Amino acid sequence: MSVASSNERPWWFEPLSIVVVLSGFSIYAIWAALQGQGAYHNYLSPFFSPKLASPFSWFSPAFLILWVPLGFRATCYYYRKAYYRSFFWDPPACARPELRGEKYSGETKFPFIINNLHRYFFLLATIVLAFLWYDAILAFFFKDGSGNAHFGAALGSLIFLINVVLLSLYSFSCHSLRHIIGGKMDCFTCSLAGGARHKTWGWVSILNERHPLWAWLSLFSVLSVDIYIRLLQAGLIQDVRFF
Amino acid sequence: MAEIALKIFRGDASGGAEKEYRVEATPGMVVLDAVLRVQATQASDLAVRWNCKAAHCGSCSAEVNGKPRLMCKTRTDEFQGKEIHVGPMRAFKLIKDLVTDVSFNYKTARMIPAFTPPAGEKAPFTMYEKDVERLYEYHKCIECFLCQNVCHVIRDHKAPFFGPRQLVRIASLEMHPKDTLDRAQFLKDTALIGYCNITKCCTEVCPEHIHITDNAIIPLKERVVDEFYDPVQWIWRKIMGRNSNGG
Numbered sequence: 325m326s327v328a329s330s331n332e333r334p335w336w337f338e339p340l341s342i343v344v345v346l347s348g349f350s351i352y353a354i355w356a357a358l359q360g361q362g363a364y365h366n367y368l369s370p371f372f373s374p375k376l377a378s379p380f381s382w383f384s385p386a387f388l389i390l391w392v393p394l395g396f397r398a399t400c401y402y403y404r405k406a407y408y409r410s411f412f413w414d415p416p417a418c419a420r421p422e423l424r425g426e427k428y429s430g431e432t433k434f435p436f437i438i439n440n441l442h443r444y445f446f447l448l449a450t451i452v453l454a455f456l457w458y459d460a461i462l463a464f465f466f467k468d469g470s471g472n473a474h475f476g477a478a479l480g481s482l483i484f485l486i487n488v489v490l491l492s493l494y495s496f497s498c499h500s501l502r503h504i505i506g507g508k509m510d511c512f513t514c515s516l517a518g519g520a521r522h523k524t525w526g527w528v529s530i531l532n533e534r535h536p537l538w539a540w541l542s543l544f545s546v547l548s549v550d551i552y553i554r555l556l557q558a559g560l561i562q563d564v565r566f567f
Numbered sequence: 568m569a570e571i572a573l574k575i576f577r578g579d580a581s582g583g584a585e586k587e588y589r590v591e592a593t594p595g596m597v598v599l600d601a602v603l604r605v606q607a608t609q610a611s612d613l614a615v616r617w618n619c620k621a622a623h624c625g626s627c628s629a630e631v632n633g634k635p636r637l638m639c640k641t642r643t644d645e646f647q648g649k650e651i652h653v654g655p656m657r658a659f660k661l662i663k664d665l666v667t668d669v670s671f672n673y674k675t676a677r678m679i680p681a682f683t684p685p686a687g688e689k690a691p692f693t694m695y696e697k698d699v700e701r702l703y704e705y706h707k708c709i710e711c712f713l714c715q716n717v718c719h720v721i722r723d724h725k726a727p728f729f730g731p732r733q734l735v736r737i738a739s740l741e742m743h744p745k746d747t748l749d750r751a752q753f754l755k756d757t758a759l760i761g762y763c764n765i766t767k768c769c770t771e772v773c774p775e776h777i778h779i780t781d782n783a784i785i786p787l788k789e790r791v792v793d794e795f796y797d798p799v800q801w802i803w804r805k806i807m808g809r810n811s812n813g814g
């Protein structure tokens with residue numbers, strides 16, 4: 325949102341909406357993890373993927389994985405902007421007075437200095453993403469009465485596919501990836517594979533321009549997949565099978 | 568002809584207040600036109616800095632209805648039916664009325680290690696488009712200092728942070744294919760890049776639409792991570808015994 329267009333809405337609108345959405349998502353994620361399971365036939369909830377066995381019966385396996393995507397998002401350059409503005413009011417909106425005065429250390433001290441490790445969360449999240457692609461493929465294979473899997477498609481499969489595509493767009497538009505791929509280079513033409521890196525860096529840069537959009541869309545798509553599975557489990561809806 | 572109600576800040580470092588002026592609206596009028604009309608007809612002692620009236624020189628930066636803007640690029644018809652409040656940039660020391668002391672920005676600019684080509688090489692250099700295309704964006708800067716003014720680190724926290732404009736300048740040097748210096752340590756310890764929490768107000772106000780945060784600050788932050796916060800690269804450098812800065 326630009327300063328000019330922020331004239332149209334009160335300044336607190338954006339920070340407040342972000343607090344509501346991010347808090348809502350976090351509460352839902354914890355609630356879903358506490359359910360201890362999230363599978364329905366060939367559908368596996370992204371909160372429970374990859375499937376791991378919990379060492380204790382009272383401990384949901386979701387917590388073994390959840391820290392990766394949550395850490396990835398918590399250290400993401402875009403979400404950092406979002407939460408510094410909305411949760412810490414640092415600043416709540418541009419050219420608005422702040423709550424805290426001269427006691428400010430930005431990202432130079434604990435805990436925010438940890439955000440510098442974002443690239444490692446990117447790597448871990450990419451591994452999880454590979455499992456989510458596997459789950460999305462499984463979502464297109466339905467078992468018949470005798471236990472044989474057949475290729476097919478249902479509304480659920482489509483939701484899985486859309487989710488994993490949005491998650492990939494989010495991951496592959498990451499600022500740290502943009503740096504690793506080519507941003508760190510000062511001279512493309514003087515380096516080994518510089519041409520290919522320049523091209524890839526260009527693609528990541530194009531995706532990167534919409535990074536906030538992918539961040540929100542993929543947050544909602546993850547939520548939708550889990551909700552869809554829980555509604556199926558509860559028998560409140562029926563999956564719509566296309567073929 | 569309709570009239571415009573302008574409330575212009577009048578005062579100096581010892582204090583001041585807004586004063587109301589009324590001027591006739593003309594088609595296509597910008598806030599700078601209105602302020603200059605006031606100066607010509609009602610307040611000849613009104614201090615205002617301007618030069619090109621074409622959004623090129625970066626002199627007429629001010630705060631219009633609380634937003635940092637170039638007065639010569641802000642049309643008065645944007646505020647139809649509303650009062651227009653014009654004040655000086657708040658992050659800098661006030662000299663008089665709309666004029667502030669922006670010398671802090673020149674002081675920090677002088678501290679930045681200058682462009683350093685390889686020994687024995689002199690301009691003109693042979694460089695390829697691929698290697699210089701991302702620098703064009705940084706060179707669009709007109710030094711209006713609106714980004715410095717809106718940056719909460721400078722404006723509210725009064726930290727000795729160099730600010731977005733200087734980070735744009737450092738990016739243009741760091742990414743230059745013919746520059747040999749590594750400014751990561753300087754970025755971390757002197758320019759204090761870690762104070763920027765990437766909240767993007769600088770990008771929002773830049774009249775040249777430079778993607779300050781995404782294309783200058785974040786790439787520089789990543790370079791600082793390479794050298795100071797990445798444990799694997801740190802171990803790698805210990806083993807290899809060299810300082811790799813990405814080529």
Ligand code: SF4
Nearest residue numbers: 718763765766767769
């Ligand atoms: S993104 Fe950083 S430099 Fe820009 S205004 Fe925000 S804190 Fe200041």
Ligand code: SF4
Nearest residue numbers: 708709711712714773
């Ligand atoms: S980067 Fe943009 S806002 Fe900052 S001084 Fe340059 S032109 Fe002005």
Ligand code: FES
Nearest residue numbers: 400401402498499
């Ligand atoms: S910057 Fe957002 S995921 Fe890396």
Ligand code: FES
Nearest residue numbers: 619620625627639
């Ligand atoms: S007068 Fe030159 S930028 Fe406005």
